[in-house]
Amino acid sequence: MRTDSTGEYDAPERREITVTVNGEAVTAAVEPRVKLSDFLRSECGLTGVRVGCEHGVCGACTVQQDGRAIKSCLSYAVQADGAEVETVEGLADEDGSLHPIQEAFHETHALQCGFCTSGFVVATKELLEENPDPSREEIERGLADNICRCTGYQNIYEAVERAAAKMRE
């Protein structure tokens, strides 16, 4: 958006949206160009949504929108108007006890720097919702859109298998 040479400037137009985020309705006026990832991080304070590339490769920004895992850097906040979004912050119980997927990642050392972890945890959640007992190949396919630069993935397989077992119990 370029201003003309007279220095006149049209402030960017904003649109009011309401998104249910981790069970709570959030209403805000946002510029249409604001990415969902930025909206969640700045507007909702959910900085557990990590941003690693902003072009849809790394998966760090993965959240669930209406139950489907999406890369929040690839959609705009206005597209989530009326939708339900769940981020990693919505996983642990209110009393602070971890979700079985989070427990499993901890117990198997499936995180190091942790920057990919929110995305992996949410992607795992979707995977296990669809397939409660995935094979290694199915885990591989299910998590192929998330990059981890630290762990070499070995312990992530373990984590998913352990989480699946916990959740089937």
Next chain:
Amino acid sequence: MSGSQPTEVAGEAEADAPAATEAGEESFTGTSLPRVEDHRILTGEAEYIHDVTPEDCLHMALVRSMHAHAEIVDIETSEAETHPECELVMTAEDLKAEYNPMPTGVGRIATGASGEAVELPEWSLADEKVRFVGEPVALVVASNRYAAEDVADLVTVEYDTLEAVADGMAAREDEVVVHESIGTNVVDHERIEFGDLQTAFEDADHVVSGEYSWGRISGVPLETAGVVATYDDETDSFDVDCNIQLHTLVDDTIYETLGYDADDVRVNVPADVGGSYGTKIAIHRYCCLAAMASQQLERPVKFEEDRIENLQGGDVHSSDREYEIQMAVDDDGTMRGLDVWFVDDFGAFPRYPINQVLKPLSVVTNSYRIDHVGYEYDLVLTNKTSQTAYRGFGVDPHIYALEMIVDEAAREIGMDPTEFRRRNLITPDQMPYTLPSKNVYDSGDYPATLDRIQEIVADERDGGLLDPDVVAEKREEGKYRGVQPSVIIEPGVSGSDWTDRQRSNREALDSRSREEVDELPEHLRAELREDGTVRAYLATDSSGQGHQTLVSQLLADELEILPSEIEVDYLDSVDAPTEYGSAASRMAVMLSGATVGLAERLVENAEELAADGWGVSIDDVAYRDGGVERIDTGETLSLADLAELDADRDERLTVASYDYDHPALEREEFDDALRRKLPVYPTAAFGANAPIVEVDVETGEVEILKFHTVRDCGTMLNPTIVEGQAHGGIAQGVGAALLEEFGYEEDGQPQAITLFDYLLPSIETVPEIEMEHTETPSPYTETGAKGVGEGGMIDAPASIATSINAALEPLSVDEPADRIPVAPDHLLSKIREAEE
């Protein structure tokens, strides 16, 4: 500071710990204590630098060069300045008036064409000329990042483009010179010879030579660089919160640029950093720019690097080398001599990690005994973004090139490549072994490690992935399988004194005295608190290595308390002394030593305090089980009691710190290396890999079916963390060997500026890793631990490359893996050549 771990997780964690559950009973060190860092990360609460946004914070964006080489004719900022959201625009002209160039520039090492030292400032914004695509030309500040990018778009830069040079070998010709005031692109060069190289090469039965190339790669952590700088007018000082690595060592790159004293620039790194692998030591440009902007505006200024900026012009690429290497070898398989020459393309400015070209000297012959060695490099500049450190710090390409020439030599003398390697391995009775290049390997049984990996390979040959029937069947389909293990060393725990070799008068080093050696210690601090817990402070930063967990394990053992009673926090650059920190596979060893020293001090102090309190002699009390006991009466004072007793004393005894000296300092074995500023790495972890590779000769694609590895890093302080480090290093090695590269067009346009082009290994491309460990303690370190952070990245690329050679042996392909990454098109053309 945020990010000290919540103790409840530690409590839960040690319920899981297998070997030790009660304080003082058994050792926590050596167990796989789950990490105390995890809880905050898993819940999303961890605060990385990108999550830090003070109330009145403004946001910075950068205008970057789209040309690889051009004169800046004019920068037009007036349109940007009229944008209502615009708070500030700065160019080189503005910052030159008030600040200094960054102290990492060419001026520190370059000798020009004339042989004289050349001063050449590197300004944080391009001055008069741009030298790589992505070089920052102007900064703008606005209320948010979106607006800042709008403003940046309004800055118009007029360029006069120049011919660029983007190839290290071509740059040596000096047809295009990146810095005309130097007059040459070869800014540093050294040749060092050890032993009698000439005789070795003259007398040997064969001399083989090879040319190998290592493409430009880097760490590419998932988290990009970030900084929040706040200038305080009242105190005339800065707070610089950022994710720089080694903030207590390289803070000079920030405060010197700003023109302030160290104490006036508080560099603080959050407890959680989203990966670095060496790369983030070089993000100071951003810290400086944000700090300058903050000073101009008297508001906090934040900068979050985006991924394209990071890949294109973030000053964070790493080694980019062409090797020419020769080996002198006898018919009986004796390696007589090795002569290594390479050129390393450092991009437009040789910044902080120039000593990356020297580190390979610490493992110059790898696991082989070769007495006569030549080592020579040209450090050249081109129109590419600058280099930084990356896991392995230049050792990875060296080991790759060396293992390639070993394969070639085996072929020349007609010996089985594994047998050839075995005959030349350094043996346990030769330990500690002094390399011709003067570093010392501490301990290890390399032949046994090779034997073990060969057993694993034998199993694969017997009904496994390499079963002869399967291999034959696969060949029918055009798929060639193979494996070629070797034993590879990971140098650990770098010294610091040698790292300025290139900035020293090298001629004078031979006569330097041992007393002139000046090493940096590792600092650790702790205090006993009135609630009975201990708070320890690291003087370094972490980026996923689990240092908080490690220190709580080590200190719990020394103080005979539970890890859950210890919290570990971090010091900023002002509170911490200048020290080295987390790099060069140092921390396991340095923290082991620092913890022991610190605990001894705390125990002594506790005893003194208790004796004072009871009014008895210090000999009448004893530290036991996390408290002090009065021997005659059996009364005890807990840590909480002691902290309370201490509260009103002028000189607190319950607060202590310790500086652990580098372990090489007290070993005469290292005197030569230390004195001559040759790389000093007193621990030698080692391993042998057997990646089972399959090459599709129709497509040139390589798949790793399984990655076997046998590793030894001395005593494992936390086996799970050790394994994690190895997994991650191997995965990065897979990326280096097969996927990653910062390619450039001839005109200097970068080809990999998104993660669609720079391919990071995914869960689909990283094979199953099957790992075994042996533990040969280091005789040089407090706990027997050796450095472990870089191993996989050092050894995996070489092992994958030799395995590709082995897979294609039946087709007589000439050195199929002569280029890293082994890209399908290149491999395919090699295969086609062989077919013709």
